[in-house]
Amino acid sequence: MSAPGSASRAAGPASVPAAGAAPAGRRGRPRSEAIERAIVDTVVRLLEEGVPLSELSIERIARTAKVGKATIYRRWEGKEALFVDVVRSMEPVDPPLPGTSVRDDLVAMVEMLRRRGLAKRSSALLHNVFAQMQSYPQLWDMYHHTSVVPRRERMDEVLRRGIASGEIRADIDFDLLGDLFVGPMLVRTVLRPDGKPEAGSAERIVDAVLQGVRPPR
Structure with missing residues (x-):
């Protein structure tokens, strides 16, 4: 990432965590990756617009992403777990180790x-x-x-x-x-x-x- 406006694109798919790592706080059966990506992208967009973490409630995220709060809580235990996935989505993804030596x-x-x-x-x-x-x-x-x-x-x-x-x-x-x-x-x-x-x-x-x-x- 080189600029705030490109944070969710420069480091790869928005909701994909580091290779081989399970998403933080995720629970329940596997859900739609498209919905999860939309939720993570929504949080990134709000952060880009200058909304501080303290004002990013689950209600606001759900309303902006046009999903129900239950949709978010089925995937994350709370906003802390969601924020961890958001941060990990903005970081470069760790590739597999070469294993050659x-x-x-x-x-x-x-x-x-x-x-x-x-x-x-x-x-x-x-x-x-x-x-x-x-x-x-x-x-x-x-x-x-x-x-x-x-x-x-x-x-x-x-x-x-x-x-x-x-x-x-x-x-x-x-x-x-x-x-x-x-x-x-x-x-x-x-x-x-x-x-x-x-x-x-x-x-x-x-x-x-x-x-x-x-x-x-």
Whole structure:
């Protein structure tokens, strides 16, 4: 996304969450994807028009989307769960890991971190939504558990594979190990707003860290 008016289009289909992830708070039997997409698109449009999260009630969303409130509640437990799906729809979708090597999988994950960081920086709408989310602990926690935690768990699986294969030392604190790979990209995308991590930076970060965490010969 590069502008508020294109938030629901630049990152892919509006209601499709990250690959392999179940939509947050979804319940009941499978429903019409077209209706779900229309509801998510409605929320995005209201956000584009400047409506703050605090004023986005289920009643207002249902009225604008021309659906009944029950239609929304059959799909989401409440507006927090709906908002999580909306935010995930605006983020770049995580592709499947290549699975060719530990290094390639790590590069893919750090590269997606770069793309998400650039998306948040370039999209005024996404940046604004994340800023508002900080004021809603329940919403922020739900997003963290349905989006951030699965990504961290996926990286942990790859790191354990690298330790088991002897490509990564086993004597490093495991939480620190993950931070070593994601930290440099977070610094470049979050703490350096005037900088722009270029293509290829994920490979350089992963290769530099791997060189330092390989078992001694």
